[in-house]
Amino acid sequence: MRPEVLLRVLVLGLALLAGHAQASSIDVYEFATREQEARFHALNAELRCPKCLNTNLWGSDAPIARDLRRTVANMVREGHSDQEIRDYLVSRYGDFILYNPRFTAKTAALWVGPFLLLFLGLGIIALMIRNQRREARLGPGDLTADDEARLARLRGQLEADTSGVPPRS
Amino acid sequence: MSEQHAATARPGIHRASLFIPLGVFLLVLLLLWRGFSLGDPHALPSALLNQPLPEFALPVLHEPDRIVSSEAMHGEPFLLNVWATWCPTCRAEHAELARISREYGVPIFGINYKDNPAEARRWLARFGNPYVFSVVDADGSLGIDLGVYGAPETFLVDAEGVIRYKRVGAVDQRVWDTKLAPILAELRDAS
Numbered sequence: 001m002r003p004e005v006l007l008r009v010l011v012l013g014l015a016l017l018a019g020h021a022q023a024s025s026i027d028v029y030e031f032a033t034r035e036q037e038a039r040f041h042a043l044n045a046e047l048r049c050p051k052c053l054n055t056n057l058w059g060s061d062a063p064i065a066r067d068l069r070r071t072v073a074n075m076v077r078e079g080h081s082d083q084e085i086r087d088y089l090v091s092r093y094g095d096f097i098l099y100n101p102r103f104t105a106k107t108a109a110l111w112v113g114p115f116l117l118l119f120l121g122l123g124i125i126a127l128m129i130r131n132q133r134r135e136a137r138l139g140p141g142d143l144t145a146d147d148e149a150r151l152a153r154l155r156g157q158l159e160a161d162t163s164g165v166p167p168r169s
Numbered sequence: 170m171s172e173q174h175a176a177t178a179r180p181g182i183h184r185a186s187l188f189i190p191l192g193v194f195l196l197v198l199l200l201l202w203r204g205f206s207l208g209d210p211h212a213l214p215s216a217l218l219n220q221p222l223p224e225f226a227l228p229v230l231h232e233p234d235r236i237v238s239s240e241a242m243h244g245e246p247f248l249l250n251v252w253a254t255w256c257p258t259c260r261a262e263h264a265e266l267a268r269i270s271r272e273y274g275v276p277i278f279g280i281n282y283k284d285n286p287a288e289a290r291r292w293l294a295r296f297g298n299p300y301v302f303s304v305v306d307a308d309g310s311l312g313i314d315l316g317v318y319g320a321p322e323t324f325l326v327d328a329e330g331v332i333r334y335k336r337v338g339a340v341d342q343r344v345w346d347t348k349l350a351p352i353l354a355e356l357r358d359a360s
Contacts, residue, residue: 067312
């Protein structure tokens with residue numbers, strides 16, 4: 001097959017595929033107000049499909065995701081608040097269904113952990129900088145008496161070791 | 170002797186810091202080990218454990234005019250099995266449900282989940298009907314109340330209608346022997 005023809009076939013195939021995918025996931029939800037529709041969209045984006053691990057309700061074509069979209073739509077129409085809808089679904093499907101997890105004893109590590117690690121890192125950096133600065137500041141007068149004695153001893157040793165050796169060029 | 174002393178003049182800081190990478194490594198190891206031993210990531214913990222069965226009023230599969238609530242199932246510990254004819258795994262676990270009902274005398278109720286009732290009746294006629302009765306959950310609303318996200322799912326419910334265990338996926342002999350049967354025995358002892 002000539003490359004052009006192959007390309008055309010591929011493009012056609014992709015277009016058909018895309019059309020199919022869209023056709024299978026279109027459901028029409030009608031709402032009395034724009035505000036309700038906006039809330040419905042926001043909730044679908046932040047609720048997770050229980051069947052498919054890493055997709056929100058919008059992103060999933062699973063039957064359960066469709067059922068949950070319908071449930072959310074009904075609850076929005078009936079005038080339930082966002083929080084009531086979230087609470088209802090959590091009472092059925094657990095925290096799993098929330099992409100934006102609540103702060104509870106169980107999820108505390110999730111929320112607080114990164115900040116703890118950040119402060120730990122900052123602490124380590126501060127400590128390293130302080131040590132470096134102190135070492136840079138050290139002059140001859142900053143040695144302790146012990147260090148002075150050790151320095152004198154080492155100097156003596158060095159002299160004794162090298163006294164018999166002719167100096168290198 | 171004096172040199173050795175000199176070499177370890179500040180042993181506290183330097184020696185201990187040698188172990189930091191080891192510590193980090195062990196921490197990562199622990200996290201990975203925990204993460205990989207979580208098993209099936211699809212198996213969500215049921216939020217309904219130790220909660221009463223949700224209220225419902227649904228028709229019975231074989232008597233469409235009869236509407237039942239969960240109270241029709243109470244009295245002794247029972248199994249509540251979510252099934253459908255479109256679900257191949259349900260077909261696979263069907264024989265095991267029949268065996269359990271026969272050998273353990275535990276009542277099994279069905280929820281015919283998002284299915285065609287006529288087809289469901291044919292399916293039971295063909296493969297046997299282990300259920301005391303099945304209710305018809307045509308639009309899956311009871312399924313959502315039960316936190317069902319796929320069939321089959323099986324709930325073990327006590328005599329008062331409180332959910333004591335939930336199995337997502339087929340009940341096979343291993344699941345029955347290791348998970349469901351011990352809890353059932355406990356519930357029967359308690360009552």
